[in-house]
Amino acid sequence: MLIAKSGLRPDEIATRVEAAFDQIMMVIFKRTDRMFAYLMAGQWLFGILVALVFSPYTWAGRAYTPHIHVYTAVFLGGLISSLPIALTLLKPGWAVTRYTVAVAQMLWSALLIHLSGGRIETHFHVFGSLAFLAFYRDAKVLIPATIVVAGDHFARGILWPESVYGIINPEWWRFLEHAFWVVFENVFLLLAIRDSRNDARSVAKRQIELEIVNATVEAQVDERTSELAASREQYRSLLETTLAIPWEMEPASLRFTYVGPQAEAILGHSPALWLTADFFAKHVHPDDESSLLNFQRLHVGGRDEVEFRLMSADRRWLWLRSVMTVGENSNGRPVLRGIMLDVTEHRKLESELAQAQKLESVGRLAAGIAHEINTPVQFVSDSIHFVREGTQDLAKLIVKYRALHDDDSSRLSAETIADIRQTESDVDLPYLLEKMPKALDRALNGLGHVAVIVRSMKEFAHPDQKEKVGIDLNQSIASTLVIAKSEYKYVADVETDFGDMPAVTCHVGEINQAVLNIVINAAHAIADHISGTDQRGCIRICTRREGDDAVIAISDTGGGIPDAIRDKIFDPFFTTKDVGRGTGQGLAIARSVIVDKHGGSICFKTEAGAGTTFFVRLPIEAAVRPAVA
Amino acid sequence: MKAASIVLLWLLLVSGGMFSLQAYKSTAGEQVPAPSSWPAGSGLQRVAGLKTLVMMSHPKCPCTRASLAELETLLSQYRERLTVYVLFVQPKDVPYEWTRTDLWQTASHIGGVHVLVDDDSREADQFKGLTSGQVVLYDADGRLEFNGGITGARGHVGDNFGLKRILAVLRGEKTDRADSPVFGCPLHAEQDASAKP
Numbered sequence: 001m002l003i004a005k006s007g008l009r010p011d012e013i014a015t016r017v018e019a020a021f022d023q024i025m026m027v028i029f030k031r032t033d034r035m036f037a038y039l040m041a042g043q044w045l046f047g048i049l050v051a052l053v054f055s056p057y058t059w060a061g062r063a064y065t066p067h068i069h070v071y072t073a074v075f076l077g078g079l080i081s082s083l084p085i086a087l088t089l090l091k092p093g094w095a096v097t098r099y100t101v102a103v104a105q106m107l108w109s110a111l112l113i114h115l116s117g118g119r120i121e122t123h124f125h126v127f128g129s130l131a132f133l134a135f136y137r138d139a140k141v142l143i144p145a146t147i148v149v150a151g152d153h154f155a156r157g158i159l160w161p162e163s164v165y166g167i168i169n170p171e172w173w174r175f176l177e178h179a180f181w182v183v184f185e186n187v188f189l190l191l192a193i194r195d196s197r198n199d200a201r202s203v204a205k206r207q208i209e210l211e212i213v214n215a216t217v218e219a220q221v222d223e224r225t226s227e228l229a230a231s232r233e234q235y236r237s238l239l240e241t242t243l244a245i246p247w248e249m250e251p252a253s254l255r256f257t258y259v260g261p262q263a264e265a266i267l268g269h270s271p272a273l274w275l276t277a278d279f280f281a282k283h284v285h286p287d288d289e290s291s292l293l294n295f296q297r298l299h300v301g302g303r304d305e306v307e308f309r310l311m312s313a314d315r316r317w318l319w320l321r322s323v324m325t326v327g328e329n330s331n332g333r334p335v336l337r338g339i340m341l342d343v344t345e346h347r348k349l350e351s352e353l354a355q356a357q358k359l360e361s362v363g364r365l366a367a368g369i370a371h372e373i374n375t376p377v378q379f380v381s382d383s384i385h386f387v388r389e390g391t392q393d394l395a396k397l398i399v400k401y402r403a404l405h406d407d408d409s410s411r412l413s414a415e416t417i418a419d420i421r422q423t424e425s426d427v428d429l430p431y432l433l434e435k436m437p438k439a440l441d442r443a444l445n446g447l448g449h450v451a452v453i454v455r456s457m458k459e460f461a462h463p464d465q466k467e468k469v470g471i472d473l474n475q476s477i478a479s480t481l482v483i484a485k486s487e488y489k490y491v492a493d494v495e496t497d498f499g500d501m502p503a504v505t506c507h508v509g510e511i512n513q514a515v516l517n518i519v520i521n522a523a524h525a526i527a528d529h530i531s532g533t534d535q536r537g538c539i540r541i542c543t544r545r546e547g548d549d550a551v552i553a554i555s556d557t558g559g560g561i562p563d564a565i566r567d568k569i570f571d572p573f574f575t576t577k578d579v580g581r582g583t584g585q586g587l588a589i590a591r592s593v594i595v596d597k598h599g600g601s602i603c604f605k606t607e608a609g610a611g612t613t614f615f616v617r618l619p620i621e622a623a624v625r626p627a628v629a
Numbered sequence: 630m631k632a633a634s635i636v637l638l639w640l641l642l643v644s645g646g647m648f649s650l651q652a653y654k655s656t657a658g659e660q661v662p663a664p665s666s667w668p669a670g671s672g673l674q675r676v677a678g679l680k681t682l683v684m685m686s687h688p689k690c691p692c693t694r695a696s697l698a699e700l701e702t703l704l705s706q707y708r709e710r711l712t713v714y715v716l717f718v719q720p721k722d723v724p725y726e727w728t729r730t731d732l733w734q735t736a737s738h739i740g741g742v743h744v745l746v747d748d749d750s751r752e753a754d755q756f757k758g759l760t761s762g763q764v765v766l767y768d769a770d771g772r773l774e775f776n777g778g779i780t781g782a783r784g785h786v787g788d789n790f791g792l793k794r795i796l797a798v799l800r801g802e803k804t805d806r807a808d809s810p811v812f813g814c815p816l817h818a819e820q821d822a823s824a825k826p
């Protein structure tokens with residue numbers, strides 16, 4: 001099935017099988033060539049040995065010369081062995097090599113028979129040689145070998161018949177009788193060669209099938225490995241590049257067994273430290289230790305979510321929300337797994353939002369209170385006015401009455417006059433006549449201030465209408481300064497320089513809020529700058545018309561804005577103030593109102609130790625309906 | 630083509646070598662007719678009623694090893710009907726050990742064979758022996774029945790004319806010839822041979 005999946009056609013497979021078979025056969029050819037190279041050399045040495053042992057000399061009486069067998073063994077034997085040895089070394093596996101070997105081997109049979117004096121045993125070399133040649137598993141190799149044997153018998157049968165057959169005139173077919181046994185052996189050798197080649201072909205086929213299967217499996221494994229690697233990389237990337245910290249923990253010991261790389265990035269502790277036995281216990285906030293119970297309470301399959309604080313490497317407490325589940329590891333033991341999210345900023349924002357909402361509520365209440373106060377204030381002011389006027393009238397009457405008792409012609413008794421004078425002394429009438437009007441003036445003045453504040457608060461808190469309307473910007477700024485007085489009156493004096501200004505089209509409430517935020521920031525900057533001294537700062541507000549724009553410049557004599565934070569002061573929630581003293585939204589709101597909602601601009605110039613000036617530029621639009629009073 | 634030429638040349642050379650070797654081995658030694666009746670000067674004893682076979686050998690001739698093998702084959706059939714002498718020709722002035730070779734040992738181990746030293750070839754000369762391995766066969770009356778070698782080529786055992794003919798004689802059959810070539814070393818050196826009859 002895997003072979004079918006390989007996509008190879010049957011003829012392609014057959015070609016590969018044949019190539020593998022040829023390779024197997026080539027290995028056999030070369031191996032057999034090497035064997036025969038050694039055999040040829042050995043036979044040569046053996047032939048020389050036989051000649052030297054059995055027929056070293058030819059004799060005539062006492063005289064002797066080396067026997068022709070010796071020369072034959074050395075030279076003819078060397079000649080017979082030389083070419084096969086050379087071919088096996090230079091052309092191993094070559095067809096000509098093994099055919100030459102076959103001829104040479106049979107020639108050695110003939111030579112050894114000569115050297116051994118025609119011993120019957122030496123004739124076995126012929127049959128043994130044929131069997132050795134069959135090691136090539138090439139049927140064609142037997143052909144030249146058989147030809148050599150048959151040819152030798154045929155030629156000698158013609159030239160020296162007695163040497164072959166022992167008779168003078170053998171029949172023509174007598175050589176076949178000798179060749180028959182060679183052919184007889186050849187038949188069995190051919191059968192063995194055929195079977196051996198078939199076995200080799202089967203091996204080749206199995207080898208190719210195995211290669212195809214291996215290749216197919218390897219391809220599948222590679223494909224699966226790539227998919228697995230891609231999937232793992234995807235999951236690893238997802239896991240390790242998100243802001244959430246993946247983790248794993250032994251529930252019994254609360255020891256982390258894995259944390260993602262985000263852990264070090266967020267908290268600064270190295271992964272090795274995370275994995276220590278008591279890391280969690282050592283770094284969790286004392287007030288959140290109970291959260292550890294959540295970790296240990298879960299059973300397999302359980303889920304939970306908990307928030308707690310951990311100490312970072314730079315000694316900050318960071319809020320972490322952990323979502324966890326209980327699973328099992330490869331050993332079947334329970335294991336906690338989850339993700340942790342840094343929710344420190346989230347918590348901070350929640351706190352500031354709550355503060356902002358509280359302030360908003362206070363602001364709404366203030367508007368209502370202002371509205372409610374306005375009427376009784378008006379009553380009191382009117383009443384004080386009446387009393388002030390009445391007091392003036394009574395003072396005139398009292399003066400007249402005093403003239404009566406001072407006049408000698410008055411009919412009042414001396415006792416009555418004395419009583420009146422005593423009472424005047426007791427009540428310190430002169431003092432009253434002097435101070436009461438002033439007190440009433442001060443009361444009226446205070447009520448006037450209250451009325452201004454209430455009116456300013458009403459104006460400030462008045463909900464904006466959906467459309468922009470033209471307003472008196474100077475008046476609006478003045479009202480806002482009244483609202484903000486409590487922030488600056490202890491630390492700074494306010495100077496205003498309002499220029500001639502046409503009606504500026506805007507959302508007055510939002511502009512008031514923006515100016516208020518800048519003034520409050522100025523007051524806080526002065527307060528921080530003069531802290532510990534008895535100095536007072538100055539907040540100066542100037543308005544000018546520049547072309548189509550109304551420009552408001554708000555300056556303070558605070559400490560200036562440091563270089564490091566100058567590009568952050570308009571960022572939402574950025575603040576250098578303590579919690580409760582500012583939400584970090586003031587300048588962000590001012591910028592949003594001025595730039596985004598009114599198409600204006602806001603910028604500043606600052607000098608360390610000298611102060612800061614904010615420049616607000618608002619576009620003036622001419623054709624607008626006037627603001628409702 | 631180059632390889633084919635080399636192989637062809639090699640085939641020609643080895644074929645030539647084998648041909649030369651075979652030609653040498655098929656070249657018979659010198660031979661003259663033996664006395665037609667038992668030589669009176671021979672010191673060898675004949676046994677009444679038995680044929681007498683004499684093989685003349687050079688003690689060191691390697692080809693005679695084959696002749697002795699064929700003699701043993703012959704004797705395996707006709708030992709009882711023959712008196713057999715194997716003479717090892719000993720040249721003058723050679724030590725005793727010169728003649729006691731492996732051939733001597735081989736001949737000595739052939740049953741029914743008298744192995745003798747033929748000092749200075751005296752007996753061999755009686756029978757006109759010139760080549761090692763030559764065999765003469767005389768009948769009970771001293772008439773020559775066979776003279777020649779009993780191998781088919783130098784140093785070669787196996788079927789051969791001489792053995793077939795002498796066997797036929799021993800069987801009382803007719804043969805085409807009563808002689809055969811002798812394949813072996815000369816019994817005498819050339820200068821000695823020229824002085825012999």
